[in-house]
Amino acid sequence: MKSRPVPLVVSVAQEGDETAGRILDEVARNLASIVETVLDKIGELPVYPIGASSSRRPRERFREPLSSSWPGAVVTDTVTPEPLDSVFLIAREGLS
Numbered sequence: 001m002k003s004r005p006v007p008l009v010v011s012v013a014q015e016g017d018e019t020a021g022r023i024l025d026e027v028a029r030n031l032a033s034i035v036e037t038v039l040d041k042i043g044e045l046p047v048y049p050i051g052a053s054s055s056r057r058p059r060e061r062f063r064e065p066l067s068s069s070w071p072g073a074v075v076t077d078t079v080t081p082e083p084l085d086s087v088f089l090i091a092r093e094g095l096s
Contacts, residue, residue, distance in 0.1 A: 028061035036069050046074045 013020035035047055047066070049059050063075045
């Protein structure tokens with residue numbers, strides 16, 4: 001079976017590995033920076049983390065740096081565990 005690096009790092013961090021935790025913190029800061037850039041350009045929208053970033057602790061790691069520059073940013077729980085399913089459901093909600 002092929003190992004997937006992001007879920008592996010998340011799993012190891014949840015077991016208390018400090019290095020894995022620092023990696024996730026750095027990834028969260030980088031992701032928040034990308035989202036901040038998008039929000040600066042198009043305005044405030046709800047943010048739906050998907051994939052490995054949507055599990056509880058990674059989502060908190062992401063929410064913290066984002067809220068420091070966008071205090072009103074709404075980080076919404078992912079609709080489903082499957083990223084594409086979430087995207088389609090979110091799009092459908094927006095069209096309703």
